[in-house]
Amino acid sequence: MENAAGEALTAEEGAILADVARRLAAFDRERANLIPILQTIQNTHGYLAPAVLQLVARHLRLPPSQVYGVATFYNQFRFHPPGRNPIRVCMGTACHVRGGDIILENFERKLEIPEGQTTPDREFSIERVACVGCCALAPVACVGETVHGHMAPSKVEGLILQVRIARERAEREKKDHADS
Amino acid sequence: MPTAEKATVQDRFEALRTAAEAHQRACNPDHRPTIQIGLATCGIASGALETKAAFEEALAERGIAACIHTVGCVGHCYAEPVVVIDHPESGFPPIFYPQVTPGKAKMLTHLFLEEGDPRFEHLLGATIPNDLIPSVTDFARFNREARVVMAHCGRIDPGEIREYLAAGGYAALAQALQTPPEDIITTVATAGLRGRGGAGFPAARKWRLARSSPDPVRWVVCNADEGDPGAYMDRTLLESTPHQILEGIAICAYAVGSQRALVYVRAEYPLAVTTITSAIAQARAMGLLGADILGSGFNLEVEIFQGSGAFVCGEETALIRSVAGYRGMPHPRPPFPAEKGIDGHPTIINNVKTLAALPPIIGNGADWYRGMGTADSPGTAIFSVVGDVLHPGLVEIPMGTSLRTLIFDICGGIPNKKQFKAVQIGGPSGGCLPAEFLDTPIDFDSLQSAGAMMGSGGMVVMDEDTCMVDVARYFVDFTQKESCGKCTFCRIGTWHLLEILTRITRGEGREGDLETLETLAEDIKAGSLCGLGKTAPNPVLTTLRYFRDEYEAHIREKRCPACVCRPLTAFYIDLEKCARGCNVCEGCCPVEAVFITRQRKRAIDQEKCVKCGECLVACPPEYDAVRKVSPPGLAPVIARPPQDD
Ligand SMILES: Cc1cc2nc3c(=O)[nH]c(=O)nc-3n(C[C@H](O)[C@H](O)[C@H](O)COP(=O)(O)O)c2cc1C
Ligand code: SF4
Ligand code: SF4
Ligand code: FES
Numbered sequence: 070m071e072n073a074a075g076e077a078l079t080a081e082e083g084a085i086l087a088d089v090a091r092r093l094a095a096f097d098r099e100r101a102n103l104i105p106i107l108q109t110i111q112n113t114h115g116y117l118a119p120a121v122l123q124l125v126a127r128h129l130r131l132p133p134s135q136v137y138g139v140a141t142f143y144n145q146f147r148f149h150p151p152g153r154n155p156i157r158v159c160m161g162t163a164c165h166v167r168g169g170d171i172i173l174e175n176f177e178r179k180l181e182i183p184e185g186q187t188t189p190d191r192e193f194s195i196e197r198v199a200c201v202g203c204c205a206l207a208p209v210a211c212v213g214e215t216v217h218g219h220m221a222p223s224k225v226e227g228l229i230l231q232v233r234i235a236r237e238r239a240e241r242e243k244k245d246h247a248d249s
Numbered sequence: 250m251p252t253a254e255k256a257t258v259q260d261r262f263e264a265l266r267t268a269a270e271a272h273q274r275a276c277n278p279d280h281r282p283t284i285q286i287g288l289a290t291c292g293i294a295s296g297a298l299e300t301k302a303a304f305e306e307a308l309a310e311r312g313i314a315a316c317i318h319t320v321g322c323v324g325h326c327y328a329e330p331v332v333v334i335d336h337p338e339s340g341f342p343p344i345f346y347p348q349v350t351p352g353k354a355k356m357l358t359h360l361f362l363e364e365g366d367p368r369f370e371h372l373l374g375a376t377i378p379n380d381l382i383p384s385v386t387d388f389a390r391f392n393r394e395a396r397v398v399m400a401h402c403g404r405i406d407p408g409e410i411r412e413y414l415a416a417g418g419y420a421a422l423a424q425a426l427q428t429p430p431e432d433i434i435t436t437v438a439t440a441g442l443r444g445r446g447g448a449g450f451p452a453a454r455k456w457r458l459a460r461s462s463p464d465p466v467r468w469v470v471c472n473a474d475e476g477d478p479g480a481y482m483d484r485t486l487l488e489s490t491p492h493q494i495l496e497g498i499a500i501c502a503y504a505v506g507s508q509r510a511l512v513y514v515r516a517e518y519p520l521a522v523t524t525i526t527s528a529i530a531q532a533r534a535m536g537l538l539g540a541d542i543l544g545s546g547f548n549l550e551v552e553i554f555q556g557s558g559a560f561v562c563g564e565e566t567a568l569i570r571s572v573a574g575y576r577g578m579p580h581p582r583p584p585f586p587a588e589k590g591i592d593g594h595p596t597i598i599n600n601v602k603t604l605a606a607l608p609p610i611i612g613n614g615a616d617w618y619r620g621m622g623t624a625d626s627p628g629t630a631i632f633s634v635v636g637d638v639l640h641p642g643l644v645e646i647p648m649g650t651s652l653r654t655l656i657f658d659i660c661g662g663i664p665n666k667k668q669f670k671a672v673q674i675g676g677p678s679g680g681c682l683p684a685e686f687l688d689t690p691i692d693f694d695s696l697q698s699a700g701a702m703m704g705s706g707g708m709v710v711m712d713e714d715t716c717m718v719d720v721a722r723y724f725v726d727f728t729q730k731e732s733c734g735k736c737t738f739c740r741i742g743t744w745h746l747l748e749i750l751t752r753i754t755r756g757e758g759r760e761g762d763l764e765t766l767e768t769l770a771e772d773i774k775a776g777s778l779c780g781l782g783k784t785a786p787n788p789v790l791t792t793l794r795y796f797r798d799e800y801e802a803h804i805r806e807k808r809c810p811a812c813v814c815r816p817l818t819a820f821y822i823d824l825e826k827c828a829r830g831c832n833v834c835e836g837c838c839p840v841e842a843v844f845i846t847r848q849r850k851r852a853i854d855q856e857k858c859v860k861c862g863e864c865l866v867a868c869p870p871e872y873d874a875v876r877k878v879s880p881p882g883l884a885p886v887i888a889r890p891p892q893d894d
Contacts, residue, residue: 103574108516108555142576142733143557145516161478162673162709163635165723171861175839199560199727202481202518203291204633204707205326205641214519216294222861223837 085114089121093128103129107140116147144199152187152194154213154232161200163207172208173197175225192236193229257544262423265535269414282315282336282362287329287403289322289488290520295329296350303351307358315362321489323403324643325390331403333376339365342375345385389658390640395621397629398605399645402489407524410531413492419537421608425500426545433504434460437607439615441627446472446563446600447678447704447780449626449693458587459505459595467507468596471498471604472568473514473521476560477676478727480707482631482643483601487514487521490605491528497604499538499549500611505597508548513568516555526553560677560731564779565598567733578733579779600705602631622648626692630706634660637667637712646691653687656710667712671795675704677724678784680791681717700791702784716813717796718803722750724788728781739782742773746789754814756880758804766793812877815860819881824850826874834864834875844889852887
């Protein structure tokens with residue numbers, strides 16, 4: 070098989086497609102299942118690859134443009150692989166009046182990627198979200214599933230560092246484990 | 250209905266309740282101390298899981314037998330992690346502790362649970378009036394509230410249906426099932442319940458429309474899309490008292506004759522999705538949902554649909570499209586969803602809070618409900634009061650309470666000795682009200698005539714450091730991005746509004762811009778199909794009405810009076826006040842814009858400064874050396890000394 074760019078599939082893409090095909094079988098071929106299907110796939114793989122959208126379209130017997138049109142309408146869906154630690158910065162009202170945009174800029178600066186992208190090492194990605202529902206703690210940023218309240222520009226570097234240190238430690242332990 | 254059948258419903262319900270009460274008693278037979286911890290999203294974000302772990306560890310270490318009781322959110326989000334310790338043997342009543350860090354948890358385990366000293370300096374108060382210690386009911390934050398919908402929030406474990414049953418839950422459903430549906434609708438009509446999702450439409454009127462339909466297949470949808478940025482009460486209810494919502498859904502479904510219900514909850518609320526999913530399974534297992542509920546012959550299946558983060562999908566017709574697997578584009582009404590909704594069947598869509606108000610209304614009667622609130626807006630309202638207030642969180646108050654009482658008495662007013670500037674009510678559809686409106690009673694009609702609107706209940710309080718032009722630009726940016734694009738005025742009009750507002754906040758405003766904003770705003774209102782477009786200009790119109798001078802300062806003087814719009818503002822350090830060598834500002838600056846002057850004081854490199862304001866917050870109050878000015882030309886220019894490397 071080939072990916073959307075006509076290149077041979079990477080092992081990762083191949084594995085995703087195989088899994089998606091398996092998951093699709095559990096859904097009736099009904100239009101009303103489109104959004105739940107996309108959600109299930111994104112929850113498992115973190116994003117919707119173009120080839121995946123093709124598979125979904127074929128399963129539901131819909132033109133791919135319909136599937137793509139629905140997926141792009143909703144803010145939740147991503148079309149690029151997220152980082153292992155997706156960072157979501159709240160841009161809701163409470164967070165805005167308390168400087169949320171400056172927090173976002175600071176993440177962009179420290180990670181050297183614009184919002185919507187993933188770092189080359191796939192460790193982090195940055196996204197803006199409209200209110201995570203913790204407005205009393207504004208400004209808020211999430212790293213993975215963890216919500217961090219009362220954010221400040223000066224806390225950004227610390228958060229990134231924490232993740233990197235935890236990862237290094239985990240790798241060291243894995244290595245020690247393998248050595249022993 | 251024959252009496253034998255009536256008895257069955259009641260008997261079955263009583264059996265469930267008795268079993269639940271027995272289960273409650275069996276949980277803690279020897280009256281051990283109980284530690285109650287709030288584990289809703291805001292509690293977890295403040296570290297409640299670490300606090301819980303610390304308690305568990307300390308209890309195990311010291312060999313103390315105590316129960317840990319996890320609950321949802323009490324609404325006191327400013328005080329998270331919130332812990333209530335009930336230690337009957339100590340002689341003290343249950344005590345409310347705010348901000349319980351793991352360290353405090355270990356200390357309290359030792360000093361209170363072991364030695365009986367409740368540590369006065371850490372407590373907020375007892376949860377009930379008593380002779381020993383002050384109680385929280387002395388504070389406005391507690392005694393001005395009227396908890397109807399939130400009565401169980403932060404008191405019961407949302408993951409345990411028996412706690413809700415033992416607290417009186419599902420009794421209203423049992424009662425409703427023994428009453429003719431028409432009578433339920435009449436009760437709701439007499440109670441005067443108006444929808445809490447924004448527009449305040451009378452719930453009973455909508456229900457009658459669906460009930461009178463010839464189509465036997467009908468749907469009830471609980472709208473938990475909560476797209477309003479700055480509002481989170483629906484999330485909190487789902488996470489704290491899911492069964493009350495399910496009970497409300499069941500009462501509504503029974504009244505309108507529906508057997509299918511859908512909870513439409515946004516996917517951004519993972520904990521809420523988990524909580525409501527497990528609540529549905531538990532209620533089903535107990536026969537409180539599913540087939541032949543409590544032996545009444547009434548069937549109801551409740552499903553969950555996860556919204557995918559499109560604000561417009563909170564709108565009823567758009568919501569229905571998205572459930573069918575399409576882009577969430579609204580369509581013109583009539584037909585109303587109550588006539589033709591999901592799959593063409595009559596569909597009642599009500600907000601979470603509307604549905605959660607049903608059990609107390611049915612249980613206590615229409616007159617009881619009418620006894621609260623105002624004549625045209627009976628009952629209570631839940632607000633998430635956030636932004637520049639001392640005690641942000643969720644507050645449930647009787648309708649008719651003034652904004653002043655809510656913001657100043659209940660939520661503690663504005664912190665840091667700042668002045669109140671405005672309160673934004675109703676999110677992107679609402680408006681900003683200045684201080685003159687503080688005595689306005691909070692109800693649907695008063696807010697509407699002031700130019701704001703009740704909306705879903707998000708209230709963002711803003712102090713003098715907020716720029717109202719920036720706030721208007723923020724909301725238009727939001728609605729512009731969220732417009733579904735169907736109506737030209739909504740799609741292009743908001744884009745044009747945004748372009749003008751952005752120019753103004755950059756200091757590139759022109760004479761005539763304000764007039765253009767006004768006419769464009771009116772056109773967008775008139776030319777849009779759904780509520781999103783129709784209300785999108787409200788934040789612009791109210792700020793123009795009440796804060797026009799601020800717009801004019803931006804346009805004519807290229808100045809942002811609140812020093813918020815970054816191109817119009819600069820930070821500098823007052824060299825007279827700066828303590829040489831105190832390094833705080835330099836350490837906190839995220840872009841290394843602070844440098845050392847020849848006199849060893851600190852100054853800001855205007856080229857590098859990103860105007861984040863960290864140094865201003867960080868500079869110790871005894872020096873208070875960092876200043877903000879607008880226009881930026883007013884900042885003294887200090888050159889960076891040549892680097893000696
Ligand atoms: C753009 C837009 C977004 C809306 N978002 C929500 C929402 O998130 N939650 C909600 O309950 N109602 C929302 N509404 C209002 C609903 O369309 C509907 O009026 C409401 O759910 C009816 O419930 P109620 O009668 O209980 O208020 C929105 C309306 C519009 C126009
Ligand atoms: S007013 Fe805006 S959001 Fe509503 S239908 Fe029209 S384009 Fe869509
Ligand atoms: S924090 Fe304040 S006092 Fe300290 S060096 Fe900076 S400006 Fe001066
Ligand atoms: S506005 Fe940021 S969490 Fe709600």
